[in-house]
Amino acid sequence: MIELKNIKKVFQTKEGHLTAVDQVNLSIEEGEIYGIVGYSGAGKSTLVRMFNGLELPTDGTVTVNGNVISELKGKNLRKERQKIGMIFQHFNLLWSRTVLENVMFPLEIAGVPKSKREEKAKELVRLVGLEGREQAYPTQLSGGQKQRVGIARALANEPTLLLCDEATSALDPQTTDEVLDLLLDINKRLNLTIVLITHEMHVVRKICSKVAVMDDGKVVESGDVLDVFKKPQQEITKRFIRQDANPDSGETDEVIEEMLTEYPEGKLVHLVFEEEQVRMPVISRIVRDYDVELNIIQGNIQQAKKGSIGSLYVQLTGDALNVAKAIEQLDQMKVGVEVIEHVIES
Numbered sequence: 001m002i003e004l005k006n007i008k009k010v011f012q013t014k015e016g017h018l019t020a021v022d023q024v025n026l027s028i029e030e031g032e033i034y035g036i037v038g039y040s041g042a043g044k045s046t047l048v049r050m051f052n053g054l055e056l057p058t059d060g061t062v063t064v065n066g067n068v069i070s071e072l073k074g075k076n077l078r079k080e081r082q083k084i085g086m087i088f089q090h091f092n093l094l095w096s097r098t099v100l101e102n103v104m105f106p107l108e109i110a111g112v113p114k115s116k117r118e119e120k121a122k123e124l125v126r127l128v129g130l131e132g133r134e135q136a137y138p139t140q141l142s143g144g145q146k147q148r149v150g151i152a153r154a155l156a157n158e159p160t161l162l163l164c165d166e167a168t169s170a171l172d173p174q175t176t177d178e179v180l181d182l183l184l185d186i187n188k189r190l191n192l193t194i195v196l197i198t199h200e201m202h203v204v205r206k207i208c209s210k211v212a213v214m215d216d217g218k219v220v221e222s223g224d225v226l227d228v229f230k231k232p233q234q235e236i237t238k239r240f241i242r243q244d245a246n247p248d249s250g251e252t253d254e255v256i257e258e259m260l261t262e263y264p265e266g267k268l269v270h271l272v273f274e275e276e277q278v279r280m281p282v283i284s285r286i287v288r289d290y291d292v293e294l295n296i297i298q299g300n301i302q303q304a305k306k307g308s309i310g311s312l313y314v315q316l317t318g319d320a321l322n323v324a325k326a327i328e329q330l331d332q333m334k335v336g337v338e339v340i341e342h343v344i345e346s
């Protein structure tokens, strides 16, 4: 449904050229929830703004629903844009309008008759769980409720695609989960394709089926969420996953360094399991087969869209060759295995 081919976006700034998006190829299928994760400045917003023609690529093509966005003009562009809803970190609501009026606004622009507008808006307000708050003003709502209005408004013209740019980044964890649940529900109910931009890996883990990792304008890694969690290829992806696995430890790098200092012998290994592997005797088998000692340092289980992900930090000690073989065996059992090395350069 969305096809990005060799997308490049260069901005002209006072300091010269700035390449915000660099040779991105991406293919997103209908009904998918696709996460794009990256740190601030990676080029995520610029990329997603090219999906609906808010930005035009310097090079390459964006095809949505069979239309090359940069080739659309006037009425056709407006029509295509109506099929692409968008929500934002700071909600972008009309503060002088009520909840219902906010949701009716895009319908007004699309020329929908007044009686129909109201009916449709009421239905959407119900869909996002705000029934009874139709006459409230945005300032009278909590952050989560404001984003619900943003979602209802984005759905007004029955889009086939919803773009979410850091839509939960201004919300607390509990509210974030509620809004993510709502997005998942809408995705299922309406078969709506969702592209979700975020700097938080747990957002991706909870509701996305696919993920692309962006760094410095490029997509450096992409794939099924569970595969990427189990076998991250790039250092930046590993960092995102570690941060997600240790949400309460603040500076993850420092925690890892502390572990390395505290457990200097053998190898410190981060294991990632999928649901069915949680039931396999993975650990006992390598301890028995390779005569290694295994010391569990930290572990947790996290919920993902397709089942759960188990994360375990262990220290493996014993004969160095046996430790290496045990790690290889874990890898062959399709467990995600990362040998932790020093992350802070001294």
Ligand SMILES: Nc1ncnc2c1ncn2[C@@H]1O[C@H](COP(=O)(O)OP(=O)(O)O)[C@@H](O)[C@H]1O
Pocket (backbone or CB within 6 Å): 011, 012, 013, 018, 019, 020, 038, 039, 040, 041, 042, 043, 044, 045, 046, 047
């Ligand atoms: N309109 C613009 N003009 C010049 N530079 C821009 C513009 N928009 C974004 N950039 C630059 O492009 C890079 C990527 O920005 P952005 O897409 O907002 O990243 P992200 O959303 O991942 O934080 C940044 O270096 C940013 O400063």
Ligand SMILES: [Mg+2]
Pocket (backbone or CB within 6 Å): 044, 045, 046, 165, 166
């Ligand atoms: Mg951004």
